[in-house]
Amino acid sequence: MRILYVEDEKFLAEAVIHILKKAKIDVDWVADGEEGLELALKPNYDAIVLDIMLPKMSGLDILAAVRGRNIKTPIIMLSALSEVDDKIKGLDTGADDYLAKPFKTAELIARLHALSRRPPLNNAKILKYEGLEYDSANRMLNEAELTEKEAGIFEMLIKNPGAVVAKEQILARIWGNGIEYEDNYVEVYISYLRKKIKNIGSNVKIKTVRGLGYKLCLEN
């Protein structure tokens, strides 16, 4: 699970991130509202945690902007205990949950898990495309086992069958924002995936769209 965390209190943020990491939750952290909005608009996260008081742009504004664009990523709002009105405002504007500061990290983790489990409720779903069957719970693609990274990338592809998934998006989603990453990471894993798909004997191909990304399609 990967989340975006917009929080300007550095000390708090670092502590929270440390604990979330232990709970196997990857966190991209930014400290101001504008940057937060920019990242929030990308479809790279399983959930977004927004502090309300932020420099440049408030958490409520981000929330409104995100929901305004019809993006449905689950959002949890954070705010100081007293800001009760904000809570109501936030839930009105489409926040999925609300946590008063100071909060227990365990509670945040619990709610993140709750949110991420909500829509599918069971990740035992099997995604299919032209004879390929991907079981995400077992990370099995037909008879082939996928590693964590392979699985993450393949899931992005098969969830948008036939559509191009941008290389940038894969990088952001699987490796996260902020640090310096190489396009080559993705290329390496696409190469691994192609090998495995070939071994299965499928006639599905991962097609490269130069300068953009990749998509699943049939051989021809």
Place this chain on the structure above:
Amino acid sequence: MRILYVEDEKFLAEAVIHILKKAKIDVDWVADGEEGLELALKPNYDAIVLDIMLPKMSGLDILAAVRGRNIKTPIIMLSALSEVDDKIKGLDTGADDYLAKPFKTAELIARLHALSRRPPLNNAKILKYEGLEYDSANRMLNEAELTEKEAGIFEMLIKNPGAVVAKEQILARIWGNGIEYEDNYVEVYISYLRKKIKNIGSNVKIKTVRGLGYKLCLEN
């Protein structure tokens, strides 16, 4: 036996937990409804004891949510003597038993035992998988005797034959929430189980899915 106890009266909760512990019943205690629901949805308990009056979310709501998801863990409702209507509502919604406050802890223990002996959780059942026969009542796997921890883990595996059981789930279920535990506990016991399965001469294997967990499958 491990139960979940959702109760907001701290003093009462501590007293009850103390006595249940003596009766060899492990208790995970949470004080509010939302957290209670979160834990109740996990398949980690032999029974759930729900107070009705709770912060954030009532015991009845939890009950409804749990039953709504077709989870059949036995549930005992607790409530003040006067709330007779609640009793009816609770049993309607699928509670297995009802206890009026104040109750005698001995009575709670008796009812927990009664519930845990019931057909659905009747542990006289023998679970089978590809030549392996696991008798949970006697903790016997074919001719091998399993220790308590070994048995707990093996039961999780054989109840989901062929599907991955997350290491985290195993930790939560066998070692409980909250306490500090190590991934290595699970690894050690998986190692013990593998040895015993091998000694039986079975062709069943415990396969590890790196970064996720373990599953039963056939050798190949």
Place this chain on the structure above:
DNA sequence: TGTAAACTTAAAAAATCCTAAAAATTTAGC
């Protein structure tokens, strides 16, 4: 045809897992 982008691969590094064995704790029998 020249060049940038993409591909492939090997091997180094890191993460994860396994196992034996010692230490601590619990249980059972006397």
Place this chain on the structure above:
DNA sequence: GCTAAATTTTTAGGATTTTTTAAGTTTACA
């Protein structure tokens, strides 16, 4: 209660798998 046995927890080093790095090769397209 005391001792012995069984079980669980710790520890630690080694094995395996996955990820990252890096470099040489191929491909697509102006």
